[in-house]
Each structure stands twice: as structure tokens, then as C-alpha cells.
Amino acid sequence: MIHDRYFTNLSFNLFxxxxxLYFLIAHLVFLLLKPFPTLRLHxxxxxxxxxxxxxxxxxxxxxxxxxDKNQRNVAIVTGSNTGIGKxxxxxxxxxxxxxxxxxxxxxxxxxxxxxxxxKVQQGKSITSSVLTRTQSSRFGSAMFIxxxxxxxxxxxxxxxxxxxGKYSVLNILVNNAGINSTGKSNNGMDLCFQTNFxxxxxxxxxxxxxxxxxxxxxxxxxxxxxxxxxxxxxxxxGRIVNVSSVTHHFSPVxxxxxxxxxxRAGNSGMHDEFWWKECMKPGVSNNTYKESKLAAIVxxxxxxxxxxxxxxxxxxxxxxxVNSEIWRNFPSFLLKYILRPAFRLFYLxxxxxxxxxxxxxxxxxxxxxxxxxxxxxxxxKNKLKSELQPNQCSFNRWYNEPFPLFEMIGPYIGHAxxxxxxxxxxxxxxxxxxxxxxxxxxxxx
Numbered sequence: 001m002i003h004d005r006y007f008t009n010l011s012f013n014l015f016x017x018x019x020x021l022y023f024l025i026a027h028l029v030f031l032l033l034k035p036f037p038t039l040r041l042h043x044x045x046x047x048x049x050x051x052x053x054x055x056x057x058x059x060x061x062x063x064x065x066x067x068d069k070n071q072r073n074v075a076i077v078t079g080s081n082t083g084i085g086k087x088x089x090x091x092x093x094x095x096x097x098x099x100x101x102x103x104x105x106x107x108x109x110x111x112x113x114x115x116x117x118x119k120v121q122q123g124k125s126i127t128s129s130v131l132t133r134t135q136s137s138r139f140g141s142a143m144f145i146x147x148x149x150x151x152x153x154x155x156x157x158x159x160x161x162x163x164x165g166k167y168s169v170l171n172i173l174v175n176n177a178g179i180n181s182t183g184k185s186n187n188g189m190d191l192c193f194q195t196n197f198x199x200x201x202x203x204x205x206x207x208x209x210x211x212x213x214x215x216x217x218x219x220x221x222x223x224x225x226x227x228x229x230x231x232x233x234x235x236x237x238g239r240i241v242n243v244s245s246v247t248h249h250f251s252p253v254x255x256x257x258x259x260x261x262x263x264r265a266g267n268s269g270m271h272d273e274f275w276w277k278e279c280m281k282p283g284v285s286n287n288t289y290k291e292s293k294l295a296a297i298v299x300x301x302x303x304x305x306x307x308x309x310x311x312x313x314x315x316x317x318x319x320x321x322v323n324s325e326i327w328r329n330f331p332s333f334l335l336k337y338i339l340r341p342a343f344r345l346f347y348l349x350x351x352x353x354x355x356x357x358x359x360x361x362x363x364x365x366x367x368x369x370x371x372x373x374x375x376x377x378x379x380x381k382n383k384l385k386s387e388l389q390p391n392q393c394s395f396n397r398w399y400n401e402p403f404p405l406f407e408m409i410g411p412y413i414g415h416a417x418x419x420x421x422x423x424x425x426x427x428x429x430x431x432x433x434x435x436x437x438x439x440x441x442x443x444x445x
Contacts, residue, residue, distance in 0.1 A: 004253045004254070004269070004270075004423075004424065005421060005423070005424060006249065006250060006251050006252040006253070006421065007249050007252070007404060008250065008252055009250060009287060009290075011250065011404075012247070012250045012290075012404075015404065015405045015408060016408070019405050019406075019408040019409050019410075020409070022405065022409075022410065023409045023410055026376075026411050027411060030411055072096075072097070072098045072140060073096060073097045073098070073140070073171045073172075074098050074100065074167055074170055074171055075089075075092045075097040075098070075100065075170075075171060075174065075361070076099075076100045076102050076163070076170060076172070076173050076174065076207070077089045077092070077099055077100070077101065077102065077174040077176055078102040078103070078148060078150070078175055078176050078177035078200065078203070079102075079103055079176045079177025079178065080099070080101040080102065080103055080109075080112065080176065080177075081101060081103040081108040081109050081112040082112065083322070083350045083353075084176060084243070084319050084322060084350050084353045084357065085101075085103075085176040085177065085354075086101075086112055086116070086350070087350045087351045087353070087354035088174055088176060088354045088357045088358060088361070089101055089112075089116060089142055090116045090119065090120070091354060091358045092140065092172065092358070092361065092362075093117070093120055093139060093140045093141060093142050094120060094139060095140075095362060096139060096140050097140040097171065097172065098140045098141055098143065099116070099141075099143070100142075100143055100144070100145055100163065101142055101143065101144045102159060102177075103144075103147070103148060103177070104147055104148060104149045104150070104155075105147070106144060106147050109144035109147070110144045112142070112144075113141075113143050113144050116142035117141055117142055120139050120141075145162055145163065145166065146158065146159045146162035146163070147159070148177075148203075149186075150177055150194065150195040150196075150199035151185040151186050151187075151194060151195050151199070152185070152186040152187065152199075153186075153187050153199065153202055153441055153442070155186075156199050156202050156203050156206070157202075157206065159203070160203065160206040160207060163207070163210075164210065167210065168210065168213060169210055169213045169214050170207055170211050170213075170214060170238055171211075171214045171216055171238055171239065172216075172238065172239045172240075172241070172361045173203075173204060173207055173211065173238065173239070173241070174241040174243070174357055174361060175200040175203070175204065175240070175242045175243060176241075176243045176357065177195065177196075177200075178195065178196045178243065178292070179192055179195050179196065179289075180192070180289045182282070182286075182288055182289075183282070184282040185282075187440075188282070189280045189281070189282065190280055190281060190282045190283075190284070190285070190288050191282070192288040192289050192292060193279050193280055193288040193291065193295075194280065196288075196289065196292035196293070196296075197292040197295040197296060197299070198280060198437055198440065198441065200242070200296075201299060201437040202437070202443070204240060204299075204303070205438075205443055208307070208312070210238070211237055211238025211239075211240065212237050212238065212310055212311070212312065213237075213238075214236075214238040215235045215236075215237070216235060216236045216238070216239065217236075235311065236311045236312070236313055237307075237310060237311030237312045237313075238311075238312055239313055239314075239315070239361055239362075240300075240303060240312065240313070240314040240315070241314075241315055241316075241317060241357055241360045241361050242297070242299060242300050242314065242316040242317070243296065243316070243317055243319060243357060244296040244297050244300075244316045244317060244318055244371070244420075245289075245290070245293040245318055245319075246318050246321075246373070246404060246407040246408050247289060247290040247293050248290065248296070248297055248318075248420065248421060249407070249421050250287070250290045250404070251271075251287065251290050251291045251293075251294040253269055253270060253271060253275060254269075270423065270424070270425050270428060270429065271294075271298070271423040271425075271429040271433075272428060272429065273433075273435055273436045275432075276432055276436040276437075277436050277440075279291045279292070279295070280436070280440060295433060296316050297316045297370065297371060297420045297422065298422070298423065298426070298429055298430045298433050299314075299316075299430070299433060300314045300315065300316040300370050300371075301370055301422065301426060301430050302430035302431065302433065302434050304370060313365060314370070315360035315365060315369065315370060315371070315372065316360075316372075316420065317356035317357055317359075317360050317371070317373070318356065318371070318372070318373040318374065318407065318418075319348070319353040319354065319355075319357060319374065320347075320348045320352065320353055320356070320374040320409070320412065321347045321348060321408060321409045322347055322348045322349070322350060322352070322353035323347040323348065323350075347409070348374070352374070352414075353374075355414050355415055356372045356374050356415045359372060359414075359415045360372055363395075366395065366417065369417050370420065371417070371418055371419065371420040372415050372416065372417060372418065373399075373402075373415075373418045374412055374413065374415055374416070375406065375407055375409070375410040375411060375412060375413065375416075376397075376410060376411040376413045376416075377397075377399040377400070377402045377406055377407070377416070378406060379402070380397055380398065380399050380400070381398045381400055395415075395416070395417050397413070397416040397417065398416070398417040398418075399417065399418040400418075400419055401418070401420065401421055402418060404421075
């Protein structure tokens with residue numbers, strides 16, 4: 001079942017019904033025994049967990065003297081006209097960011113921006129209902145500046161050119177957009193792998209100069225004798241969030257395409273440059289969604305290795321199993337009468353699904369963390385109690401690399417640090433992925 005640490009597609013299909021049974025049993029046990037309080041999405045609780053106020057000025061400030069003091073904190077969220085991306089953008093606006101909705105359709109992007117801004121202004125969101133007038137005046141705004149079609153490298157470059165013509169600094173980049181169907185992209189690549197990952201690699205690479213100019217200062221609240229006092233930690237440069245998935249556990253080297261039964265493993269038998277390039281070719285693999293989600297984590301690892309010394313931090317996240325628009329390409333009858341009812345019962349809603357992305361974007365992240373996921377796990381390192389400082393109180397669990405069954409669906413706790421399933425030769429694999437992407441996007445020329 002397991003080869004090179006990764007599970008097969010057959011395993012994934014076998015785990016699904018078992019995970020549903022686990023979900024039901026675990027929830028019954030937790031309901032009866034209540035081993036820990038369920039984390040809810042109430043803003044007061046979020047603020048306490050994050051250890052900073054919802055008002056962005058009390059947690060992240062741009063204090064670089066080289067940057068115009070009147071410039072707002074800026075975030076880009078791809079795929080943000082619906083679902084998890086839209087909820088992520090809304091939460092960032094509530095925290096004071098100007099959130100740029102990077103999506104393919106201008107009409108849908110502008111409509112989503114209008115809906116987000118209206119929701120904030122009317123105080124209908126959870127956040128705005130608990131803020132004072134002074135705090136609410138510091139809300140950011142959502143906006144659409146240029147289409148971003150991730151199936152086209154030319155569109156990515158055009159979007160970046162438009163952004164850089166208006167902004168010099170980027171505080172947060174959330175690479176959220178994704179599809180679970182495939183075909184051939186405008187650049188002749190596998191549509192799913194390019195949309196979910198390679199175009200995000202290009203987007204991130206082109207925006208690194210803007211991320212380097214950011215000065216994100218995290219202020220935290222420290223409880224001393226029941227009195228909260230504010231302190232300031234050192235600044236970071238920009239933050240990069242790469243949305244991954246539990247499916248990253250199911251990307252074996254020797255996966256065979258069901259149509260031609262050909263292996264994609266090269267002579268090395270590793271996730272090497274040959275393997276990554278095969279992921280990019282249309283028709284070679286029928287597993288590119290899962291492979292793109294593994295790529296997001298491996299990319300995160302390499303980003304931190306290259307850019308941590310410059311203050312940039314990258315975090316990958318599993319939003320959980322979410323009842324979102326990513327399922328829209330399924331047959332309408334199946335979706336309406338079977339899948340959607342089941343999803344509403346077992347899956348998270350979009351706001352819950354955005355939780356790991358928001359935490360990864362704005363919370364003080366402990367050193368060495370590259371992955372968050374939203375479910376309780378049976379195996380914990382108990383690492384935070386012994387190694388973390390009191391100010392890093394937005395996390396109270398650090399899980400070992402989970403057996404994928406327990407990360408598919410389960411008791412929702414909001415967010416937890418978790419070790420991802422990395423390739424055995426991660427140093428070779430992450431460099432190989434970077435080199436392959438530079439070549440196909442033209443960045444190495």
C-alpha cells in the first residue's frame with residue numbers, strides 16, 4: 001500500500017468510507033466525554049487565541065522608513081471570488097488589509113469585492129459586530145485590479161505588472177486558487193498542475209521583490225496576573241501562504257496512469273526533476289491534483305530555505321474537507337442530490353475552511369513550522385509546552401506526521417501545527433521542483 005512513504009489512489013478510495021465511520025465514532029466519543037472544548041469561530045475567541053486584537057494596527061504594522069507611511073497593508077488572495085478564498089479575503093479586510101481579489105473573471109471579482117466591502121460596512125460579519133467605531137474605521141477594503149488566469153503564464157505576468165504599477169509592497173500572498181479537473185492549459189501543460197501550482201510558483205517568484213519590502217511587525221498580548229499587556233516581537237518581511245491538501249499523502253513516485261499503465265518514476269525512483277516535469281505534461285498522470293498539493297508543501301519548504309534569512313516566511317495549509325465550489329465540475333444531478341447533502345453533513349463550510357489560511361497569514365508562527373491542518377489528531381508531540389515562548393499562544397498542539405485517514409475528515413479544532421509528509425530526499429526534491437518550474441516558466445533564462 002505504501003511506497004516511498006506515499007499512499008496510492010486505491011488507498012485513498014479505501015480510506016474514504018473508513019474516514020466517515022471514524023468521523024461519526026469520534027464525534028460521538030467527544031460529545032459524551034468532552035475531552036477538550038470545541039473551538040468555535042467566534043471572533044472573541046479568535047482574538048484570544050491569536051493573542052492580538054482584530055485591529056490590524058495592533059498586530060502587524062508596516063514600519064519600514066523606506067515605505068510611504070500612508071500606504072495600507074496589502075494582501076493578494078488568488079481564487080477569491082468564492083469559497084475559501086473569498087472568506088480569507090473578507091477576514092483580511094476585517095483585519096485592516098486592502099485585499100486584492102486575484103481571479104480570472106473581472107465581473108465575478110468586482111462583484112465579490114463589492115459584497116465583501118458591503119458586508120464589512122454594514123457590520124454583518126462576526127468581526128465588525130464586536131468592534132468600536134474607531135476600530136472599524138481601520139478596516140481595509142477588497143478590490144479587483146486585473147484578471148488572473150492561472151492557466152496562462154502570460155496572464156500571471158500581466159497581473160503582476162498591473163499590481164506593481166500600483167503597489168510597491170506586498171504584506172501577504174495567499175496562493176489559494178485551485179481546480180480538481182484537468183485538461184491542457186494555454187501553455188500546453190497539464191491544466192490542473194499548472195493552475196494549482198506552477199502558475200502560483202511564477203506568481204510568487206515575480207512578487208518576491210514586493211514581499212521583501214514588507215515590514216510585518218507582530219505585537220502580542222501577554223497575560224500577567226490576569227492583566228493583558230502589549231509587547232512587540234521583531235518584524236518579518238512578507239508572508240506566503242500555499243494552500244495544500246490532505247491529498248498530498250497520496251503522491252507516490254511510481255504512480256501509474258490508468259490509461260496507459262506506464263510508470264513515471266525515473267531511474268532515481270525519487271520525486272526528482274524528471275518526476276516533477278512528468279507531472280506538468282498533459283495526459284501523463286491522472287493524479288495531478290494530489291501531486292500539485294504535494295508540490296505546494298515542497299515549494300513552501302524550499303521558499304523558507306531560500307528566503308527565511310531575508311525575513312520572508314512561507315506556510316502551507318490544509319483547509320480540510322470543505323463544501324466549496326471546487327466540486328462544481330461534478331455532474332449536476334450527482335452534485336445536487338448526493339454529494340452536496342453528504343458534504344453538508346460531513347464537510348466544513350467555507351469559513352471553517354479558511355481558518356488555517358487566516359492563521360497562516362496573520363498569526364505569529366513558531367520557527368520551523370511549514371504546515372497547518374484543522375483536525376484533531378491522536379498523536380501529538382507536546383512540543384509547544386516545552387519549546388515555545390509564552391507569546392506564541394495561538395497554537396497549543398503540534399502533531400506528528402498523521403496517518404492520512406485521520407486528516408481526511410475528523411473532529412474540527414480550527415488549526416494545529418502538523419508535520420507534513422515530505423519526500424525522503426526533501427533537499428533533492430525541493431531543489432528539483434524549483435529548477436523544473438524555473439525552466440518551464442522561463443525564469444531561468
